[in-house]
Structures are given as structure tokens and as C-alpha cells.
Amino acid sequence: MSVITFTIDGEQYSAKEGDTILQVARDNKIPIPTLCYLEGLSTFGACRLCVVEIEGSPKLFPACTTKPTESMVVRTSTDKLKKYRRMIVELLASEGNHQCAVCVVNGHCELQDLAYEVELDHVRFPYLFPKKSLDATHKDFVIDRNRCVLCTRCVRVCHEVEAAHVWDIAGRGIDCEIIADLNQPWGTSPSCTSCGKCVRVCPTGALFDKGAAVGEMQKESGFIKFIVNARNKHEWVRTAHEEE
Amino acid sequence: MTVEDLRELAEKEQARQAEYEHRILYCSSAGCVSSGCDAVKNELKKAIGELDLSKKCEMIGTGCLGLCGEGPLVFVSSGPTLYQHVDAAAARRIVEEHIGQGKKVKENEIDLNDPFFASQKKIVLENMGKINAESIEEYIAADGYEALAKALTEMIPEEVISEIRKAGLRGRGGAGYPTGLKWDIVRKGVADQKYVVCNADEGDPGAFMDRSVLEGDPHRVLEGMAIAGYAVGANQGFIYVRAEYPLAIDRLKTAIKQAERLGLLGNGIFESHFNFRIDIRIGAGAFVCGEETALLRSVMGRRGRPKVRPPYPSEKGLWDKPTVINNVETYANVAPILRNGSGWFAAIGTQKSPGTKVFAIAGNVKRPGLIEVPMGIALRKIIFDIGGGTPEGTKFKAAQAGGPSGGCIPTEHLDILVDYESLQTVGAMMGSGGMIVIDDTSNMVEVAKYFSEFCMDESCGKCIPCRVGTKHIYMMLDKIVKGEATENDFDLLKELCVMVKETSLCGLGQSAPNGVISTVRFFKDEYLSKLKKSAEGNTHLNESSSVPVVKEA
Numbered sequence: 152m153s154v155i156t157f158t159i160d161g162e163q164y165s166a167k168e169g170d171t172i173l174q175v176a177r178d179n180k181i182p183i184p185t186l187c188y189l190e191g192l193s194t195f196g197a198c199r200l201c202v203v204e205i206e207g208s209p210k211l212f213p214a215c216t217t218k219p220t221e222s223m224v225v226r227t228s229t230d231k232l233k234k235y236r237r238m239i240v241e242l243l244a245s246e247g248n249h250q251c252a253v254c255v256v257n258g259h260c261e262l263q264d265l266a267y268e269v270e271l272d273h274v275r276f277p278y279l280f281p282k283k284s285l286d287a288t289h290k291d292f293v294i295d296r297n298r299c300v301l302c303t304r305c306v307r308v309c310h311e312v313e314a315a316h317v318w319d320i321a322g323r324g325i326d327c328e329i330i331a332d333l334n335q336p337w338g339t340s341p342s343c344t345s346c347g348k349c350v351r352v353c354p355t356g357a358l359f360d361k362g363a364a365v366g367e368m369q370k371e372s373g374f375i376k377f378i379v380n381a382r383n384k385h386e387w388v389r390t391a392h393e394e395e
Numbered sequence: 396m397t398v399e400d401l402r403e404l405a406e407k408e409q410a411r412q413a414e415y416e417h418r419i420l421y422c423s424s425a426g427c428v429s430s431g432c433d434a435v436k437n438e439l440k441k442a443i444g445e446l447d448l449s450k451k452c453e454m455i456g457t458g459c460l461g462l463c464g465e466g467p468l469v470f471v472s473s474g475p476t477l478y479q480h481v482d483a484a485a486a487r488r489i490v491e492e493h494i495g496q497g498k499k500v501k502e503n504e505i506d507l508n509d510p511f512f513a514s515q516k517k518i519v520l521e522n523m524g525k526i527n528a529e530s531i532e533e534y535i536a537a538d539g540y541e542a543l544a545k546a547l548t549e550m551i552p553e554e555v556i557s558e559i560r561k562a563g564l565r566g567r568g569g570a571g572y573p574t575g576l577k578w579d580i581v582r583k584g585v586a587d588q589k590y591v592v593c594n595a596d597e598g599d600p601g602a603f604m605d606r607s608v609l610e611g612d613p614h615r616v617l618e619g620m621a622i623a624g625y626a627v628g629a630n631q632g633f634i635y636v637r638a639e640y641p642l643a644i645d646r647l648k649t650a651i652k653q654a655e656r657l658g659l660l661g662n663g664i665f666e667s668h669f670n671f672r673i674d675i676r677i678g679a680g681a682f683v684c685g686e687e688t689a690l691l692r693s694v695m696g697r698r699g700r701p702k703v704r705p706p707y708p709s710e711k712g713l714w715d716k717p718t719v720i721n722n723v724e725t726y727a728n729v730a731p732i733l734r735n736g737s738g739w740f741a742a743i744g745t746q747k748s749p750g751t752k753v754f755a756i757a758g759n760v761k762r763p764g765l766i767e768v769p770m771g772i773a774l775r776k777i778i779f780d781i782g783g784g785t786p787e788g789t790k791f792k793a794a795q796a797g798g799p800s801g802g803c804i805p806t807e808h809l810d811i812l813v814d815y816e817s818l819q820t821v822g823a824m825m826g827s828g829g830m831i832v833i834d835d836t837s838n839m840v841e842v843a844k845y846f847s848e849f850c851m852d853e854s855c856g857k858c859i860p861c862r863v864g865t866k867h868i869y870m871m872l873d874k875i876v877k878g879e880a881t882e883n884d885f886d887l888l889k890e891l892c893v894m895v896k897e898t899s900l901c902g903l904g905q906s907a908p909n910g911v912i913s914t915v916r917f918f919k920d921e922y923l924s925k926l927k928k929s930a931e932g933n934t935h936l937n938e939s940s941s942v943p944v945v946k947e948a
Contacts, residue, residue, distance in 0.1 A: 194703075195857075196702070196703035196858075196900060197857045197858045197859070197900060198858070198859055199858050199859055199860055199898045199899070199900065202898055210897075211897055211898055213703060213900075216703045235894050235897065235898050238890075238891070238894050239859050239894075239898065242859055242860065242863035242864060242867070243859060243863065245863065245867070246859075246862075246863045246866075275887055276867050276887075276891075277867075277870065279866070300859075301857075301859075301862070319698075320698070320856070322856070323681065323852075323853075323854070323855055323856055324851060324852065324853070324854035324855065324856045324862055324865070324866070325851070325854070325856065325862055325863065325866045326856070327856035327862065
């Protein structure tokens with residue numbers, strides 16, 4: 152297998168063929184923020200938080216899907232990128248009803264972590280205050296669409312790992328929503344196995360365990376990589392990294 | 396069917412047409428249908444019957460005659476004469492006087508030496524007003540399927556691609572990617588199955604080029620696709636047409652059936668080993684499905700959402716197989732290139748953008764319609780010579796080229812040459828060929844708001860910058876139009892536009908802010924005049940922002 156040598160932020164790194172820029176960056180502890188990306192699931196490339204600059208191109212590239220080529224020069228944290236990432240989180244904050252103080256995942260939320268990471272101290276866009284629905288018909292779980300960032304991790308984990316494909320997206324643009332089956336109450340969905348994977352991988356408080364009170368709900372998205380590895384490579388032991 | 400059979404068919408049809416002294420070609424495209432060409436058709440038929448002239452003339456429904464604003468249009472081959480604003484009474488007079496007595500109906504005649512016609516160069520639209528849109532025989536009589544025959548019997552696939560490359564044909568869907576290069580990548584791809592796809596999901600407001608080609612000359616597109624199939628080694632083609640084009644879909648269905656019946660599509664075409672079939676896929680009304688990766692997903696029956704490129708469709712397209720995807724107009728150029736040679740095509744237009752481009756002119760212009768001009772023509776010529784300029788009493792302000800993704804070109808850039816590179820220097824783009832003329836009765840902020848509303852409605856919602864960004868762009872423009880916005884809002888709008896343009900996933904989001912960016916660039920005063928003076932003592936924070944969160948030390 153050939154090895155590719157390329158530069159990230161002035162330092163040289165090597166990548167195996169097929170590695171993405173994000174994988175190499177993660178392996179070498181270079182921080183690139185992500186939201187829709189989750190190890191173990193297919194890449195979606197939609198949150199645009201991981202965009203990086205590549206020398207010689209005026210465009211920005213998502214690190215999660217872009218593969219390095221020999222002697223490529225990548226920049227991951229220029230002022231422009233920082234500004235854009237901050238703005239993307241700002242847009243998300245304005246889009247949903249994200250009131251951390253009263254949210255089940257307060258303190259364990261990836262959106263909240265991102266807001267700290269990009270130093271989002273205020274939002275310049277008017278809040279849209281959507282009136283989306285909350286579905287508590289499932290016996291164990293709840294979906295509050297007002298907290299959803301449409302990363303589709305739940306859609307992908309349900310389709311790719313649990314193979315049930317309960318979730319998908321309805322609507323278009325700002326009206327997009329995650330729906331169960333053909334838009335029926337989650338609790339009545341005949342395809343849902345109640346495995347709870349979607350709840351574990353959801354980065355925000357949109358999917359949560361029934362009965363969780365403010366700040367109580369802890370997510371556990373790392374286990375998906377363990378499941379996928381166990382299936383594909385027959386590695387049955389969880390590493391500390393995956394439990395992070 | 397052999398090549399000899401094809402030529403025999405062509406001669407037979409030419410002889411049949413020669414029997415008539417006059418051919419009356421009424422425009423049967425959607426534009427003239429809506430201005431009442433059915434009544435004209437019925438009256439023509441009735442009059443011909445009553446005056447017993449059916450041996451002297453035949454009546455044919457043809458493709459778009461161009462001057463859509465003056466429809467219904469009727470063309471009489473003897474003369475030749477083009478009649479405008481034809482109603483039932485005029486139709487009867489055309490039959491009685493022109494056909495019956497050889498006298499032209501002066502009241503409805505259009506001067507064919509007018510710059511509207513003289514400045515045009517027709518390749519894609521060459522059969523409009525010449526052939527019956529629903530007759531394969533008439534297409535064959537006009538050298539139709541001759542190029543496919545030549546490719547299959549005289550050329551190897553590499554030679555076909557080399558001809559297209561030498562001709563310098565670039566994608567007419569807007570981006571201008573070299574067609575030959577795209578085909579070459581697909582040809583070199585190793586796979587058990589390859590596909591050819593035609594993008595007929597034309598959705599830009601005011602654009603109707605592809606619709607007119609499909610309605611007026613569907614076989615030209617089928618022939619181009621079959622040649623592409625032979626060149627890249629594909630045996631299956633798909634045409635993705637939007638459901639809003641029912642007439643185009645009907646004509647395509649008829650055309651495919653006719654071609655299959657004659658063995659011009661199907662197995663062993665021209666007794667070669669080449670098999671090719673074409674199926675139609677009908678869109679469900681999403682503009683974003685004009686984006687190639689979303690279109691391919693829609694063809695496969697999935698949700699029409701773009702995905703990250705690479706891999707490009709030429710490597711992994713339909714069902715992950717190498718797929719050629721081109722626009723209607725691109726395929727329509729293929730047959731003439733093979734028929735007349737790459738040198739002929741390369742000599743038309745400019746060196747970097749050879750050939751012609753079809754434009755649909757609409758908006759505040761005297762003569763809206765469908766035109767085809769050589770690349771590199773001055774914009775001024777298109778708008779004033781061909782389009783006739785803006786209506787009396789108004790002044791030209793801007794031309795909006797490239798649909799909602801395009802930009803506005805102001806008066807000072809009227810002498811710009813229309814080709815891929817030049818248009819980009821002023822922040823517009825070739826796009827698929829929609830051109831909306833705007834006069835001084837329109838406010839540019841409202842124009843920008845209109846296009847941004849379109850983009851917001853059509854955003855698929857996959858990536859955050861486009862989904863939420865287009866919403867905020869629209870809301871801010873609305874605020875400016877209402878006179879409620881401050882300078883801070885305006886600055887934030889500009890910042891947001893650049894971010895959405897640079898970070899969005901697909902072409903829709905990347906170009907959605909273009910309308911705002913270009914109007915801000917050329918018509919900044921119109922924005923500034925609508926802004927509120929910022930209130931005294933305003934902090935650095937935007938008025939619309941919420942209570943700021945105190946940052947932790």
C-alpha cells in the first residue's frame with residue numbers, strides 16, 4: 152500500500168491510501184471541528200464545519216471526504232476558516248430552539264461544545280423560533296425536532312448499522328425534518344427495533360431517553376465504531392479511544 | 396436499418412415534401428400553444444379543406460420559431476414568410492391569399508432581414524421552423540441520424556471523442572466543462588456497465604431553451620446521446636425531464652418510439668454491435684435535481700439531494716457506474732459536429748468557447764424569445780439588436796444572466812463578450828442560457844430578493860450554510876426592502892453571502908448569493924438608500940442580535 156506525504160498546517164504527515172484528511176488530522180491530534188461526521192458511519196459532508204483550505208485551489212474542501220494527494224498543502228485553521236465555522240454554528244443556533252439551560256444534554260452536547268470551540272458569544276442573526284413537533288409516543292425515547300441539527304447521524308446509524316431505516320428526512324430547505332417511517336408517530340413505527348442507537352449518536356438533545364431531566368442525558372456516540380469494527384474486523388475489545 | 400436504408404428514407408421524404416408548393420409551419424411549442432396556436436391550427440386546416448388546397452400545401456407543427464413574444468407564429472416556406480400574431484382570421488387570410496393567390500398577408504408579416512434573425516447563427520435550433528417536431532422522417536430528411544451512422548460505420552469510439560475534443564465543445568449546462576474530456580474519462584473507466592444521462596431539468600426562472608429543443612427537435616438529442624453512448628461504451632441512456640414540461644415529455648416519448656421502430660435505437664444499430672436504449676425519467680419538481688449528483692440520485696429513485704464530489708459521476712455515477720451526464724443543448728451540438736467536422740465547429744464563436752449558445756430572452760425587453768448566437772457576441776448586440784432593447788420610455792438597467800445563480804450585468808458592462816470566461820469577470824455566469832432584461836422601473840434590491848427567495852425555497856436542506864444561510868439572506872433583504880435594516884444588517888448580509896458561497900456543498904448554495912453579491916457590487920446605492928441610519932449610541936453588536944452571553948474568563 153502506497154504512502155502519501157502531505158502537509159497540514161506547516162507540518163508533514165503521511166497518509167495511507169484511502170485515508171481522508173480528517174482521519175490523518177485526528178490520528179495526529181490536529182483539531183478540526185465536525186458535526187455530521189461520526190466514525191463508523193458513512194460520510195455525509197453536509198455540516199461544512201470541517202472545511203479546509205488546499206493550496207492552489209480557491210475552493211474549500213470538507214476534510215471528512217477529501218483524500219490527500221502527494222505533497223498537498225492543507226490549512227485547517229486560518230482566520231477565514233475560523234470565521235466561517237463560527238458563522239455556521241451561529242446559523243445553527245439561530246435555526247433551532249437551543250435553550251441549553253433547560254435541555255436534557257446540557258453539558259454533554261456536541262453543539263454546545265462546538266459553540267465554545269468557535270467562541271460563539273452571541274448570535275447576530277434573528278432567531279427563527281421554529282414550531283416543530285415533539286414526538287413522545289415511543290415507550291423509551293423522545294424526539295424533539297426543535298433541537299435537531301439535521302446531521303442525519305440517526306438516519307445513517309439506523310440504516311447502516313441497525314438496518315432498520317426507521318428515520319429519514321421529509322421536506323426541503325429550512326422545513327426539513329426527521330421523520331419515522333412515512334411520517335407516523337415513532338411509537339407506532341413497525342420498523343423501529345427500539346435499539347436506541349439513534350439516541351446514543353444524536354449530537355444534541357433532539358433524541359433522548361424518556362424521563363431524562365435537565366442535564367442528565369449522556370450521549371455515547373463512540374460505541375458505533377466499536378460495533379462496526381467488531382462486525383467487520385472481529386475486534387471485540389473496546390479501546391479507551393472509542394469510549395471517549 | 397442500414398446506412399443505405401437511411402439515405403433511401405431521406406430521399407423518399409425529400410421527394411414527398413417537394414410535391415408541395417407550400418409548407419405551412421405553425422409553431423407548436425409551449426409558448427405559442429399558450430398564446431392560442433390550436434385555434435390557428437384548426438382554422439388553417441379548415442381553410443385548406445374548404446378551398447381544396449391540400450394538394451398544394453401541407454401543414455406542419457414545428458419547433459419554436461424564436462419570436463415568442465409575438466406568437467402565435469406561422470412560417471410559410473414559399474417566400475419564405477414569417478407571420479406574427481396570427482389569429483383565426485389571419486390564419487384564413489394566409490391560406491386564402493398567400494397559398495391561394497400567392498399574395499403575402501402584409502399586416503402580419505415579419506421582416507426576416509431584421510437583426511433579430513440576421514444576428515443569429517443556428518446550429519442547435521437549425522431544424523426549428525423546418526421540420527415537423529413529431530416526424531422522424533422529416534428529421535432524417537434533414538440529415539438526421541447521419542452522424543450516428545457515420546460514427547457507427549466509419550469511426551472507432553476514440554475517434555468520436557477526439558472529434559468532440561478538437562471541436563472544443565463545452566458543457567452547455569452552465570459550467571462549461573469540456574465535453575470530450577468528460578467522455579474520455581467515462582470511456583477509460585473500467586466497469587461492466589456505463590450510462591449516458593441527459594439533464595433536461597431546466598428550472599431557472601425565465602429559461603426555456605432546453606424545453607424548446609426537446610419540443611421542436613427531440614431526435615437531435617436522442618442522436619447525440621446515442622453517439623455519446625457509442626463513444627463511452629454505454630448501452631443505456633436516461634433523459635431526466637421535469638414534470639412541468641408535459642409537451643416535451645410527449646414529444647420525447649413519440650420520438651423514442653419512432654427511433655426504436657426504425658432500429659435507430661435498440662439492438663445492433665446500423666447492423667453494428669452497438670446496442671443503445673433510452674428511457675425517460677420524470678422529475679418531481681425540485682430545482683436542486685438539476686444538480687448532477689442530485690439528478691442521478693433521483694434517476695435511481697432516491698431522494699434528490701446532492702452529494703459531495705469527488706467522486707464525480709464520470710467515475711461513480713448511476714449505481715456507482717461511470718456515467719456521462721450532459722445538458723440537452725450539449726447533446727444537440729454533437730450530431731452537427733460529427734456531420735460537419737470539428738474544424739467547422741471550432742471556427743464558430745471564440746477560441747476558448749467555440750460554437751453557439753441558445754438564450755431565452757425575457758423580462759423588460761421588446762422582443763422576448765428564443766435565440767441562438769455565436770459565442771463571443773457582445774451583450775449589447777443580444778439585448779438591443781436582437782431583443783430590441785427595453786420598452787419605450789424606459790432605460791436599460793441590467794441583464795440578469797445565468798438564472799438565480801447568475802449575476803446582474805449593468806450598463807457599463809454592456810460591451811462584454813458573451814462567453815464562459817468573460818461573464819465570470821463581472822460576477823455573472825453563462826448558466827444554462829436564461830437572460831432576463833431589467834429596466835429602470837425595477838428596483839435591484841427587489842430583484843435580488845426575488846432570486847434569493849427562489850434559492851431559499853429550492854434549497855434541499857442538506858448543508859447548513861445553504862439551508863439556514865439562504866433563509867437569513869432572504870429575511871435580511873426583506874428587511875432592507877421594507878426600510879427596516881441598518882448598516883450593520885447590510886454588513887452582516889455581505890459577510891453571510893460570501894460565507895454561503897464559499898462553504899456550501901453544491902452548486903445551488905455556492906451560487907445562491909450571486910444575485911445579492913452582484914447587485915451589491917453594481918447597485919450599492921439602491922441598497923444604501925433603503926437603509927435606516929443607525930441609532931445613536933449603538934454598540935458594536937447588531938440590533939437584531941439577542942442579549943449577548945458573557946464569555947467565560
